[in-house]
Amino acid sequence: MDGISIEVNAGETFGFLGPNGAGKSTSIKMLCTLASPSSGSAKVAGYDVVNQRNMVRRSIGLVFQDPTLDSYLTAEQNLKFHADLYGMKRSLVSERIQEVLEMVQLWDRKDSKVNTFSGGMRRRLEIARGLMHSPRVLFLDEPTVGLDPQTRSSIWKYITGLHENEDITIFMTTHYMDEAEYCSRIAIVDKGKIVALGTPDELKAGVGKDRVTIEVDNIESAQRVIGKRFSLESSVSEGMLVVSVEGGASFVPRLFSEVDLSIKSVSVARPSLDDVFLSYTGTTIREAENQAPPDMMRTMMAAQARR
Amino acid sequence: MNSKTVVSDSHEAPDDKDCQQDGLVRPVIYVPPASTLATSSRAVGIVMRRELIRFRADKIRIVTTLLQPMLYIFVIGTGLTSLTSNGSLVNLRTFIYPGALGMSVMFTAVFSAGSIVWDREFGFMREMLVAPISRTSIVVGKGLGGTVVASFQAIIVLSVAGMAGVPYSPALMIELLGEAALLAFTLTSFGILASVRVKTMQGFMGLTQMLIMPLFFTAGAMFPLSRLPAWLTVVTRVNPLAYAIDPIRRAVFSYLALPQKVREMYAPGITWDGWKVPTIGELLIVLLIGIALLGVAISQFRNIE
Known part of the structure; x- marks a missing residue:
């Protein structure tokens, strides 16, 4: 990381968004006292991450990218272990275990060993564990990576619901553009x-232009015609012609009346965070990662569905 | 890296917007503000208890670590009996028993310490590292956990003592358990030191196997420590394990009805240039080595993790 300066407000859900390898996890590690910054300073919940490590550790909850549960222990044993590590008041422990397990709907599985849990259940249990000691700041490092779409949306339901039950600040990283929409x-x-x-919304407003995706038989000639007629740059993405234009909805009638193309379909999308990323970095997050994660198609569809 | 990041927090502010909403639970700080001896010992306790829970869950490990000493006592012990003169007063199974007990404890202790490598590999170590506890608590907890687990293993091996001709005298059993626990502590410390440095389970297994077998064979587990050639005498005297096996054998033989001469032959004790090291001295050596190893492991762990 280089010369980053941010302030996150209490009660906020703050998202750190970027391609894999952008330095997100490194930042989280520094904020969670697992790595020391080579220079600069950071404060979490009012405590310095280098000089007041124990106070920081006491104030934060963590959900890591890789699972950190003991799969030989039951769900409840994992939470009890956590309570003892954090020195939680004993009389409060079992009540709090029930509270957090009910929150993530795992209370009926409390006596099952974690190695019988699915990936989504494990992540939910980790979120419950991260909340056990009522942290003031909850760090979520890629909380939904590697999970199927259904589980991802249920995890998000829990995360967004957290503010209703807990007075907490959430700091999270993700490389899914559609998930960043949940952040304040x-x-x-x-x-x-x-x-x-x-x-x-601010970021999307900064981009301004809508994205018009056109499916057409002869892409090259269509590109030429549009460039000539409307003086618009267009690009080809996954077999479709993509035009960035202000007022996309009023551009479509002109497209049909002013040029003669055999258009199969047209869709207009308000700028998505994908476009924001593209406009600020000059590359899509997919290209930035070199390889497309399997569920990028979904991200793409979700981005188009939002108008 | 040059970064300045502030995750600020203003829960103290009474007019915090979020807190005014109905039904919002105010934060309850369950965690005490400073770490005390009580919180540290609680952390040590839970790290230790986790080793016990895992040991209990791992039934296969209990059986396999029992199988090994049984092979030594009943197969090798019985098999070699035919070599000894038929007039021998001492059953070879009884002679091998202390070594087999020690071996069982050694393997259990070292592999239990290997859970540090395991935890690191499967991510659980991070859960402990971000907790508001000292690194020392983690290592001490692991050390005690391995000691207790290996002592349980010793109890299992002690339960078959009768089959090897060792009398079930309560005093002897307690003495043997105490000596086994001490051996367990030192071996766990050794295992922890190894697991702090070695980062993969394969590496850990390889390193400990490579070290344990030679240590075991030169500890006098399978033969008396007297009348050895000079080179082997030196090797056995510098092997710390010899000082843990010898008291066990001395204890076993002191409970057998044997002529003094026979007892001297089978359990001669460890001599330094003719001076016989007393049992208490031997145990002290084992204890000090264990403490030293654990101390080094703690300082290494604090530097590395």
């Missing part, structure tokens, strides 16, 4: 630098 503010990171910071 996001910072887009690329190559160790913050390239944009704001609410999802």
Whole structure:
């Protein structure tokens, strides 16, 4: 990370967004006292991450990218272990275990060993464990990575519901653009630098242009015709012609009346965070990661569905 | 890296917007503000208890670690009996028993310490590292956990003592258990030191196998420590394990009705240039080595993790 300076407000869900390898996990590690910053300083819940490590550790809850549960223990044993590590008042432990397990709907599985749990259940249990000691700041490092779409949306239901039950600040990282929409503010990171910071709506408004995706028989000639007639740059993405234009909805009638193309379908999308990422970094998050994660198609569809 | 990040927090502010909403639970700080001896010992306790829970859950491990000493006592012990003169007063199974007990404890203790490598590999170590407890608590908890687990293993091996001709005298059993527990502590400390440095389970298994077998064979587990060639005498005297096996054998033989001369032959004790090291001295050596190993392990762990 290089020269990052951010402030996260209490009660906020703050998203750290960027491709894999952008330095998100490194930042989380530094904030959670697992790594020391080589220079600069950071405070979590008012405590310095280098000089007041124990106070920081006491104030935070963590859900890691890789599972950190003991799969030989039951769900309840994992939470009890956590309570003892954090020195929680004994009389409160069993009540709190029930509270957090009910929150993630695992109370009926409390006596099952974790190695019988599915990936989504494990992640939910980790979220429950992260909340056990009532942390003031909850760090979520890629909380939904590697989970199927259904589980991802249920995890998000729990995370967004947290503010209703807990007075908590959430700091999370993700490389799923559609998930960043859930955050109250996001910072887009690329190559160790913050390239944009704001609410999802602010960032999208900054891009301004709509995205018009056109499915057409002869892409090359269509590209030429559109360039000539409307003086618009267009690009080809996954067999479709993509045009960025202000007022996308009024561009479509002109497209049909002013040029003669055999258009099969047209869709107009309000700028998505994908476009935001593209406009700030000059590359899509997919290209930035070199390889497309399997569920990128879903991200793509979700981005188009939002208008 | 040059970064400045502030995750601020203003729960103290009475007009915090979120807190005014109905039905919102105010934060309850369950965690005490400073770490005390009580919280540290509680952390040590839970790290230790986790080793016990896992040991209990791992039934196969209990059986396999029992199988090994049984092979030594009943197969090798019985098999080699035909070599000894038929007039021998001492059953070879009885002679091998202390070594087999020690071996069982050694393996259990070292592999229990290997759970540090395991935890690191499967991510659980991070759960402990971000908790507001000292690194020392983690290591001490692991050390005690391995000691207790290996002592349980010793109890299992002690339960078959009669079949090897060792009398079930309560005093002898307690003495043997105490000596086994001490051996367990030192071996766990050794295992922890190894697991702090070695990062993969394969590496850990390889390293400990490579070290344990030679240590075991030169500890006098399978032969008396007297009348050895000079080189082997030196090797056995510098092997710390010899000082743990010898008291066990001395204890077993002191409970057998044997002529003094026979007892001297089978359990001669460890001599330094003719001076016989007393049992208490031997146990002290084992204890000090264990403490030293654990101390080094703690300082290494604090530096690395």
